[in-house]
Amino acid sequence: MQDNIHNFSRSADEIVIVGGGLAGLFCALKLAPRPVTLISAAPLGQGASSAWAQGGIAAAVTHGDTPELHAADTIAVGGDIVDEAVALGIAREAAARIHDLLAHGVPFDRDFEGRLAVGREAAHSARRIVHVRGDGAGAAIIAALSEAVRRTRSIRLVEGLVAEALLTKDGAVAGLQLREAGEAAAPPLRLATRAVVLATGGIGHLYAVTTNPTEASGSGLAIAARAGAVIADPEFVQFHPTAIMVGRDPAPLATEALRGEGATLINGDGERFMLARHPLAELAPRDIVARGVFAEIAAGRGAFLDARQALGARFAEKFPTVHASCIAAGIDPAMQAIPIAPAAHYHMGGIAVDERGRSSIDGLWAGGEVSSTGAHGANRLASNSLLEAVVYAARIADDIAGRAIPSPARLPDAPAAPHGGAPDAAAVTQLRMMMSARVGVIRDGDGLAEAVRSLAAIEREASNIAVGNMATTALLVAAAAWARRESRGAHFRSDHPADVPALAQRTMTTLTAAREIADSLSERPLPRTAQPMIA
Template sequence: MAGAGRGVGPAVAAVRWEAHADLVVVGGGVAGLSAARAAARRGLAVLVLQKGTSLVDGPVDGGAAAVDTSTAFAQGGVAVARTRNDSPAAHADDTCDAGAGLCDRSAVESIVADGPRALARLVESGAEFDRCSDGDYAVTREGGHRVRRILHAHGDATGAEVQRALDAACGVGDSGIARVTGATVLRVCTDHRGVTGVLAETADGHGVVHAHSVLLATGGLGRLYSVSTNPAAATGDGIALALDAGAQAADLEFIQFHPTALHVPGAQGRSPLVSEAVRGEGGVLVDSRGRSVTDGAHPMGDLAPRDVVARAIAARMRETGDTHVYLDARAVEGFSARFPTITASCLPIGIDPAVEPIPVAPAAHFSCGGVVTDVHGRTGVPGLFAAGEVARTGLHGANRLASNSLLEGLVVGERAGLAAVERATMSPEVLDAAFRLAPAAPRERVQEMMTAHGSVTRAADGLAAGAAGIRSAAEPVLVRTRSDAEDAALTIAASAVLASAARRTETRGCHTREDHPTARPEWLRSIVFEQGEGGMPRLVKSGPLTEGPARDSHLETAGADR
């Protein structure tokens, strides 16, 4: 980085540094690093910017990799149809069934069909998955899957293994990739031709990266809530950055609550998962009286899709007045060997899963919607891409199928990295690096409103109260720091979630309305937002269901699903 002290743009007094890259990747999880690896192999100069500064063991490009990603904490595995009793079509069926009518069938088929190839590329990069005695991959079953197709690593540490392998693949051996930790992207800069780069804050101060392409791989927005399975970096940054750059976002009301997060009384922040693979291996959900929680809720019982199980748990907790239910895994043979991460989370709070049930409750886990893209990560803004949890490809619909998230990150991340090559002949310059003005409420207020009114179950009065509570606390700020960026992103994302949840007067997937408890056919469409007045999200329109099979859903908005 060079050019210290040079000013760029009338609203920035001094840009302390400048850099050039072909592709800027914002985020260092599975989608971001898959894109970085693919683009570098095609000869692009890639710069990866990550917020986190906490480090994992092992050097990466002379430094170390940040563990601010949801990838690193993923337990379950990677869903891939690769056995004789399975097929991509069957995987697509399970995905669309879980998505409750809002999946884009063509996007689903495209992404799941690429699973075996993406898995092979990951293994080539050094990822090691658990194997059976015959040498084949060990597979398990999770909620919503009709067959065993989930590959896992080190029992229940699949995400950590995927992160390790991609960190290594994007390290010293890949000369086309540079990585900077402790970096916050404050704005995606554009001109009439599309993306020109980013304005960022690092340890060296404010600076700009001139680049023809930017990939948002910032993860989700779990920190909208007081308790979440997400890391601290999951503040919805990519949604705010994309809307400000002119892209659209959709399906934001569909926030998946993992049914079985470890319940620790009084805890806030990140809550450890208790993977549904535990249920796939024979664990059962019971209440404090020993009664089944999911009996009668769904034909698949404890292995029903996540939205069904989360609703059943929430309903039982309301009925009993308890703060949690129990996952009884005492019948799972060799629990500590199969699930070492879960065991390590339970023992410090005095729970040994081999001899007593695990206290669990739903916690905010995954955003099924996001920045509107096609299956190559392209948004409606030339040069702006999004992949992973931040994106809305059409894969997840109204509810994500378990272990499809790592799959999507691998497949669409790589595709986006390759798609960035399309702009390789361009050499844009950031000419306007002014700080953006955005609405921001204190994050404690946002989390209070979202936890109270936008959680597993919702109703009109609560949604209105939540929106009013955030709106009254929001003030315009110049986004200069990580704290500014996160508070603004949380405010913008929360406002969109509450507005779309209020507008969708039905129950579908992981959006549950107590005052509208059934699905309605007229809501087989997506709710789409763009940036409106004062930086707040503004409803564009709802795209009607396109003619086709019953499980096909498409947006009818500019730049979407090409």
Template sequence: MTGPGLTDAGSWAGQPVIAGAGLAGLATALLMDRPCVVLSPAPLATDAASALAQGGIAAAIGPDDTPALHARDTLEAGVGLCDPVVVDAITRAGPGAIAALRDLGVAFDTGPDGRLDLHLEAAHSRPRIAHAHGDGTGAEIMRALVARTRATPRITVLDGAALRRVIVRDGRVAGVRIARAGQELILPTSACVIATGGVGALFPTTTSPPGGLGSGLACAARAGAVLRDLEFVQFHPTALAVGSDAAPRVLISEAVRGAGAILVDESGARFTDELAPRDIVARAIQAHLSAGHRVLLDARAATQGHFARHFPAIARACVQHGIDPDRQPIPVRPAVHYHMGGIETDLRGRSTVPGLWACGEAASTGLHGANRLASNSLLEAFVCGGFVARDLDATSLPVPDGLPDDTPVPGGGADDLADIRACIGRAAGILRDADGLTRAIRALAPHVMDDDHALVGALLCVSALGRRESRGGHYRSDYPDTAPQAVHTRLTMRQGLAALASLAPAAASLSDNGILVP
């Protein structure tokens, strides 16, 4: 469904605007009762990380499983920074989420007995990963939700429309500025939901789609919202180590290791625990690569000549690169995969700016902490989309007055994106230190006011510099130990600019600027 032309925007005045059309955005639209507008920068499901998800969706639905066990595994993976209340709420909602997705038309894989076929993934104590078409879970979920969205008249989808700015008047959201078909338009609304995904495309090696540039985080920051834990970036241990970094890396799902595949080097020797948390496995692989070894994922014994039956999409990708997983190990390397940080929200999805909600990878809900447990992201996107939908239905949304707005809108800096990626990749990769982060901040700082990519990268590096410890997805080679107290990084645009200014002449202690707080 594509909405009417920009000249007909008055018909949408006052409706909630959902920026992003991945799982979180479509779940929000489908699970609310009121009319809404969905901004989809690309045709539905074509540039959404949700559609690329292979492993599946975690939920405690097995006979020997409980939401309490799922919560325990999530808390352990998060290394002290998960919010136990949020973890409890989302894991308890897991079984209902699977049922709701099935009602929406998602065809999960089942066993001979008709029950859902559940997989085991790293750091889960029970098989609890529901999947579809083997390794095509995200694509199947998005297929079903896109079909239901197109069949729902109260949802207006604007294909090719991107959020450019959240307009704040008198301390609350009063509208959004969007770009579509070379035009810009202001939509009056008192409710904006940011579901724009993560920041993976700001890094040179990633499994994320090209649109994952942190645009929603930049809009939220410029609107005055608090961003939390930006430094926590998850590197997936096993991306296909062939092809060009110009395109997203093919992900070799966690489920392949869960099925028994092992990590070996060129001599065939194992060197790490394949089912350890992702940050540990990623660092072990990176260290082995840095020592001059090759790293390969050997699934031959695990799948016994039937790799394509279990993982058809991965098998097709391997064959395209001349690799037969039934006959040879798969070369792998780490790649940026998920951003645990984002716009700070409460359990209803509300940010610190009245009228601004967030869900999905763009949000920092408190579920993932310092290290996301495998396959919790699809669960969070759907469940928290529902939380946002119910909150919007229960909230009175006045229609703002006319909004003339001629404030310059920051550009994307597309011409300089390759340089920004290289800068962020060097400084905020798997191994970080103060010197590298400071150099990156100084390089990015002059561009933050007019370039959203530079802004998000600089704020991420500021947060990483302020966290003088190693925890979960954040590893400082100059501070390798984990601090006794787990604290969050909270950062506003104002604080970020102050930190950038302090670093211009020389490095400063960011913790003294009030950025790190319990």
């Protein structure tokens, strides 16, 4: 059911879930029949990165594959900072979560014998990716779960609201401040609650080139950080190497499964440039492929995805979503190579959570891309994101299920933050360009210092809370990237191109620490021997 955004009430012990993507929907369904208020900024099924996921879900569901092999692949690409127990736990729960999704009507592809059909993607040692019509898994999963949510009477659905502040009292959740999406001048709405699940997605739209929807602007991470939550691994941003460059924002994605089916990467001279960069060539880990694509573009040779020989006329049938994006841009992928570039795609960092999805703030859970579980380390293995989202959504629901949620007390005062006025389009453009130019695929100390100073100024001077939240999250990413004086996984610094074994640890930081770095950089240049804020 759906309530009017100006007039909705809740029972005292009701759980509030913020986010209408995979983690939020699945958690709400897993909590049934316990009362839940599900708040979605966009109409359900829209505005969620999970709905755009083309690859599928990784799960060891075939003979000869095991959760242990899946976990080993996850650990191998994670830059030596994957929490191995977390990776193995997720892999072991994968089959059960796939069956949950099947029970909700997700039409995963089957082979001729009726078994789940599986594909292979980069850095997986086995074919273990379950798909829907080749490249439509995300959309199909969100459609099925959205329909299930609308049918579930215990879920109160409120669409069209954005969470812009988390209210706390004595270190615990006390409420949320919300506002109508796209209505900066509208008065804020304040909701008392002692239990919040943030499932607001990632940060891709902080970058000028991204595959993520507009709603993926880091707001959930920002409101948790502003409330004092510990943030983990914010410097690790994964850039998908094959965004289709046809002048669209967000950029359409050419799924990694294309390379799994034999498509190659070539430059403008027709040369396969990944052969010289990694033994797995096009199927190397995403960070390596992204840097390879970036280097060809920087050298002026351009980069292209070539599926002409591997798929040819079968392209439209095998990958209808990618085919439609290409045709709309005047490219026939059966006959032409597709122009590509790296794009901000997935954030390995986020709100630090434990194995049950609990954050450092009492009464606050986080699931999906807004969280950081330790499963991905410095570089996410392909198709592990949707899996992590459903596994942790189920764990959060299980953790909450046996709890008695205290009745909300009187709402505390709202935290000091900008509120009124329309977003400053120039400030948003400046922020996104700065993130792509200085905190992107290849980084260096001077560029990161410039970014930290600029982003701190945008956050400090923002007159609109949405822009302030974007700047808060961007500052956390840039400050942690500046502080990590090495290259690891998706974080590559040209001035520190090697990994430092002593720094093979996850980052644990706060907004206060990021602001202290910004203050130090504004006062004087910090010595290059300064150590990262890792723990």
